[in-house]
Amino acid sequence: MKIKTENLDMEKKNPLALFYQFRELGLFFFIVILCIGVQLRNPSFLTGENILDMATNTSILVILALGMMIVLITRGIDLSIGAVIALSGMLTAQLVAANPSVNPFLCLLIGTVIGALCGMVIGMLIAKVGLLPIIATLALMNIFRGLTFLVSDGEWVSSYQMSESFVEIATGTLLGLNHLIWIAVIFCLVFFYFLNYTRTGRQIYAVGSNPQSAAVSGIKQGRILFLVYTIMGGLSGLCGVLWVSKFASAQGDTASGYELTVIAACILGGVSIAGGSGKLAGVLLGAILLGILNNALPLLNVSPFWQNGIQGFIILLAVIVNAIVKRRVERTHLLRRAG
Amino acid sequence: MEQKKQTYQPRTLETNLPFSWKRLFFQWEWMLLLILVAVLLLGSYVSPYFLNYPSLRDGTMVFLDKALIVFPMAMIMIMRDIDISVGSTVALSSVVMATLYTSAGLPMEVAIIACLATGAICGLINGLLIVKFKELSAVIVTLGTMILYRGIAYIILEDQAAGGFPEWFGFFGWGYVFGIPFLLIVFAALALLFGIVLHKTTFGRKVFAIGNNPTASRFSGIKVDKVKVIVFMLAGLLAAVTAIFLTSRMGSTRPNIATMYELDIIAMAALGGVSTAGGKGRVLGVVIAVFIIGYLQYGLGLINLPSQMFLIIVGALLILSVAIPKLGGMMKRK
Numbered sequence: 001m002k003i004k005t006e007n008l009d010m011e012k013k014n015p016l017a018l019f020y021q022f023r024e025l026g027l028f029f030f031i032v033i034l035c036i037g038v039q040l041r042n043p044s045f046l047t048g049e050n051i052l053d054m055a056t057n058t059s060i061l062v063i064l065a066l067g068m069m070i071v072l073i074t075r076g077i078d079l080s081i082g083a084v085i086a087l088s089g090m091l092t093a094q095l096v097a098a099n100p101s102v103n104p105f106l107c108l109l110i111g112t113v114i115g116a117l118c119g120m121v122i123g124m125l126i127a128k129v130g131l132l133p134i135i136a137t138l139a140l141m142n143i144f145r146g147l148t149f150l151v152s153d154g155e156w157v158s159s160y161q162m163s164e165s166f167v168e169i170a171t172g173t174l175l176g177l178n179h180l181i182w183i184a185v186i187f188c189l190v191f192f193y194f195l196n197y198t199r200t201g202r203q204i205y206a207v208g209s210n211p212q213s214a215a216v217s218g219i220k221q222g223r224i225l226f227l228v229y230t231i232m233g234g235l236s237g238l239c240g241v242l243w244v245s246k247f248a249s250a251q252g253d254t255a256s257g258y259e260l261t262v263i264a265a266c267i268l269g270g271v272s273i274a275g276g277s278g279k280l281a282g283v284l285l286g287a288i289l290l291g292i293l294n295n296a297l298p299l300l301n302v303s304p305f306w307q308n309g310i311q312g313f314i315i316l317l318a319v320i321v322n323a324i325v326k327r328r329v330e331r332t333h334l335l336r337r338a339g
Numbered sequence: 340m341e342q343k344k345q346t347y348q349p350r351t352l353e354t355n356l357p358f359s360w361k362r363l364f365f366q367w368e369w370m371l372l373l374i375l376v377a378v379l380l381l382g383s384y385v386s387p388y389f390l391n392y393p394s395l396r397d398g399t400m401v402f403l404d405k406a407l408i409v410f411p412m413a414m415i416m417i418m419r420d421i422d423i424s425v426g427s428t429v430a431l432s433s434v435v436m437a438t439l440y441t442s443a444g445l446p447m448e449v450a451i452i453a454c455l456a457t458g459a460i461c462g463l464i465n466g467l468l469i470v471k472f473k474e475l476s477a478v479i480v481t482l483g484t485m486i487l488y489r490g491i492a493y494i495i496l497e498d499q500a501a502g503g504f505p506e507w508f509g510f511f512g513w514g515y516v517f518g519i520p521f522l523l524i525v526f527a528a529l530a531l532l533f534g535i536v537l538h539k540t541t542f543g544r545k546v547f548a549i550g551n552n553p554t555a556s557r558f559s560g561i562k563v564d565k566v567k568v569i570v571f572m573l574a575g576l577l578a579a580v581t582a583i584f585l586t587s588r589m590g591s592t593r594p595n596i597a598t599m600y601e602l603d604i605i606a607m608a609a610l611g612g613v614s615t616a617g618g619k620g621r622v623l624g625v626v627i628a629v630f631i632i633g634y635l636q637y638g639l640g641l642i643n644l645p646s647q648m649f650l651i652i653v654g655a656l657l658i659l660s661v662a663i664p665k666l667g668g669m670m671k672r673k
Contacts, residue, residue, distance in 0.1 A: 312489075
């Protein structure tokens with residue numbers, strides 16, 4: 001009799017386990033429902049133009065979320081990316097303002113290199129010196145932000161100082177799609193291959209899910225951590241150039257606080273802050289959900305002052321629901337093993 | 340992150356060691372005192388108006404408000420957690436206080452009590468979420484509430500400022516008692532109180548025990564969850580006290596006040612010798628670190644150095660203060 005009740009119990013909770021296994025599907029349905037709801041209130045939401053707009057605006061978030069995902073998988077966190085975006089964007093913008101004939105590809109390269117250098121400093125401090133990621137990146141966020149103000153002397157680089165070709169980077173289109181969308185798609189494909197089919201990609205997961213056994217099995221942990229923060233820095237640097245080109249202005253407080261949005265996208269997408277787990281599809285959906293919210297709230301005439309609060313509430317809600325579902329699933333597993 | 344540090348290290352509590360002159364002199368606090376003296380000398384070198392009693396006394400008003408939060412933050416860090424929502428808690432409690440007084444027309448005393456209650460509730464929410472959902476680290480919970488609390492402050496006040504407080508309210512920010520700023524007296528009293536609680540009471544021993552080994556403390560009968568919730572509530576409450584002093588000094592409030600306070604506060608605690616890996620820290624060191632960072636900021640302000648320089652210096656100090664002990668440990672092992 002006893003076993004029977006346990007079985008019943010299990011059957012009751014099985015849908016939940018299924019939901020957890022296909023967590024991305026749940027997120028997807030949530031997005032669909034949200035879209036239908038918004039569409040009913042404002043028919044201009046799901047028009048081709050608006051969808052392309054949304055995709056363009058979400059691209060930078062997607063690229064950054066990919067980098068943040070691998071940082072979070074290794075049990076780390078990077079709070080400095082907003083400052084790195086500002087620094088690389090400012091330096092590149094100043095370069096363009098000084099000589100307008102610079103090749104846009106060179107700009108992208110320079111921005112990426114600046115970001116990667118910033119990332120290397122962080123990686124050194126975390127991998128070699130052994131600082132906690134939150135402390136190291138909190139401190140470097142300040143330093144990079146301060147450097148941005150110093151090199152710019154508090155001045156802005158505005159659109160009239162930028163060359164056509166530079167602004168073209170983020171506003172031009174290829175086959176009807178904005179360059180930003182293409183860049184994001186390429187990075188998604190590269191990351192998908194990198195994380196699932198390369199040795200280094202698997203090692204990132206190994207380091208995050210169990211550092212001790214990873215070390216025992218011969219994975220050079222320090223090297224992986226260094227790599228992860230360098231990639232994150234490089235992506236932030238690249239996004240710095242894209243950001244400045246998209247908004248046609250570089251300021252000292254560019255992208256201030258953006259790291260929180262990026263981390264939020266990852267957490268919504270099911271990346272665990274305790275490391276070791278996180279899927280690209282989830283992160284992509286998490287970023288898209290935030291992108292849709294950013295686009296939909298103004299369309300629904302929600303006051304801009306509510307957006308911060310709504311975002312914070314949704315993040316907390318998502319992580320808590322995720323934790324509860326995961327607990328239930330684990331309890332079912334335990335019961336099954338016990339039975 | 341926390342799992343990494345859980346390898347067992349037998350550690351004798353520092354207070355149990357027999358007395359030795361060597362240990363008395365080789366302490367982080369002496370190092371901090373030297374840095375403080377260096378900062379003061381540097382200050383007097385760059386500005387003739389820096390090193391005299393009235394200047395140093397009034398300078399404390401500029402930085403001591405946020406320093407009130409450093410005591411519970413030290414406790415939180417000793418317990419291996421972190422709270423990055425304190426800046427937003429300051430903003431929210433200040434906005435609640437100002438709105439209740441100006442829009443709801445309540446008496447100022449009631450508004451102040453509401454401010455303290457708001458802070459304590461914010462801290463309580465943090466603490467409850469952290470102990471109920473242990474798989475979410477404190478970083479994520481307080482990151483979420485950091486956005487949420489500031490978001491609520493924006494919802495309440497939008498982009499307006501609220502002010503026009505009664506005359507006597509300015510006493511908190513500008514008042515003197517026997518020629519000493521009221522804020523400095525409150526800071527000293529809190530330092531004494533937290534010093535006694537952390538180093539001389541069972542509660543303080545529990546905090547250290549949790550930081551040294553959370554699992555062992557739970558098995559030895561310490562109510563870990565209860566201690567954590569209390570400490571996070573204290574952080575919220577003192578954030579509200581900070582809000583009172585800050586609002587009083589500025590005379591009005593906006594939803595964007597106290598942005599990035601958490602960074603300065605964490606930097607103060609880390610520089611003061613509170614280990615970010617938990618289990619270590621003393622109130623004395625934290626107090627000296629508060630004055631180092633505070634007078635540095637005050638001195639830089641006197642000579643009109645851009646405030647961005649201060650950002651860089653705090654960041655560098657934070658890294659140095661956590662990196663030096665690690666580097667020292669690495670040298671010793673070799």
